Amino acid sequence: MAKAKVTPPEMREYPVIPVLKPDAMKSDGPFIAKPMHQEPLNFPGELVDNWEEKAVEKLGDLVGRYRSLRVYLDSCVRCGACTDKCHYMIGTSDPKNMPVARQDLLRQVYKNYYTPLGKFFDKMGWEWGTKLIGAKKMDRSVLDDWYNYYHQCSQCRRCSVFCPYGIDTADISMAARDIMDHIGHGQKYCNEIIAKVYKIGNNLGLPEPALADTLEGLEEDLEDETGIAVQVPLDKKGVDILLVTPSADFFAEPHVDGLMGYAKVFHEAGVSWTISSHASEAANFGMFIGSYENMRRISLRIREAALDLGVKRIVFGECGHAWRVAYSFLNTLAGPFDFLDPKYPVPQHICEFTYNLIKEDKLTFDKSRNDDMVLTFHDSCNVARATRMGDFPGGQFVIPREVIKAACNNYYDMDEDTIHDLTYCCGGGGGLLTDDLMELRVKGALPRMEALKAVTEEHGVTHLAAICAICKSQFTKVLPYYNFQMDQIVSVHQLVSSAIILDGQVTDDDD
């Protein structure tokens, strides 16, 4: 695969804190949303006239609405624990990518307008005082820094794990993006996609006829492969399960191989299920832009589909941030889900669904079918640090690995400082998976690529498995920059799909 012209940083023998390069990543930031991307989300089409005032007003609204945000802005003691924990800081050496510096871009404005000292100095016009407490008036240079550097945060929350006060940089970056959207200065990638969800039902803009055609094709492929009529139903009423999965699962590789894995698991479990064309998207970019209203509007589509189709359960496919929205917020955003069967978790992750069947010994695997691979698992940040899976602590780490191990003979973890809740972001999360941020994406992947290289050399690992559509697409793009192959990233349920032997399936070995 050819590459955009980005020079990846050198892989390091052992992790060192990079020497800072001020303004290394200073730029105009990603493409700005046009009115046609802004307006369907109820944001002004372009930068409003009195945007300085409006931005300060919106910040006041947010710190009033979210106590957490005010605490994060008030409580930093500048201890420095977070400084070298960000993959973008490590990959770019830009000091404004130190989480504390990123937070300060918003914090300086908060101090100026919403703290007693800041207000006092501002009123007196005492610039020395404003400077002393690190406050700053809202102006164009502040806005430009916000736009650039809040789009260099993938909201992965690794820094928060190390912060002694638990300050959540993701929340701050979401708040900044929300403010920018409200003054008409949104990001094209995220807002164009959300507008497509409203208009068509998914991030891709895949209309119902194209979705139906695509799923029919998958059914043919499944039957060709297994000799069994495994179904991939669309808009089927009265079934047990509504599957909500990222639309990338219909469209891209290796995502689609995972979708075929879910279909085989549902078939083998003997449950009836369907995909909905109305809620044909698990992703919820409303979270990336910190917009409660848009996050809710997207979530409600799932509720509407579940009611309309009369399902008893909701299962989510492999999508990282969707699982955060689903696991942590769905009930308050779109609940109550009292119309679903209370015997099952609302919602349930596909990995948990498969894991339970494995525990009950209901699936048959021929692990040797994956013997051409040695696997490792990339914990996706939103799953690892913002959710759980199953009914025990750490389930979100254990369950995907147990599913992989049930389907594969060869598995090794990466270094313990780079997995579980210390996992490094793939470099493309949080609404940054766009070509106009390719340099950032390549550089931000550095720590994950180093950990992968180490496990490759030590244990002969050949493939990286993930349960997030963004991670899968990001790795497909950035692996080649680090001398790996684009197809070294696989879906967890792709491994399940390769190894599972369906009841009645005639395999090559039987021939």
Add this chain to the structure above:
Amino acid sequence: MPTINVKGSDVAVDEEGYLEDLGDWNEDIAAHMADEDDLELTSEHWDIINFLREYYDEYQIAPAVRVLTKAVGKKFGKEKGNSKYLYALFPYGPGKQACRFAGLPKPTGCI
């Protein structure tokens, strides 16, 4: 609005070089875009570009990778029905580069 100049006429494109108006498309535009990417369009490229346009005409979206590889495999031989073949033709990816040459909008989402 950015434009590209193809044989003396200006054609509107977006920031990433995708046609603003699908109706503006002609073969010269595809050839011009390929030239800018240091690619020369062979009949194999045109087969893909034409298929993309036909599919878009029917479904208002580019085909999913698997739909594309399957159709290519059926039409032009099994050995060509895989993404390796498509990436060899369109190194920036069939989803993005080939769609741009075909005048289609850029596919969006987690892809």
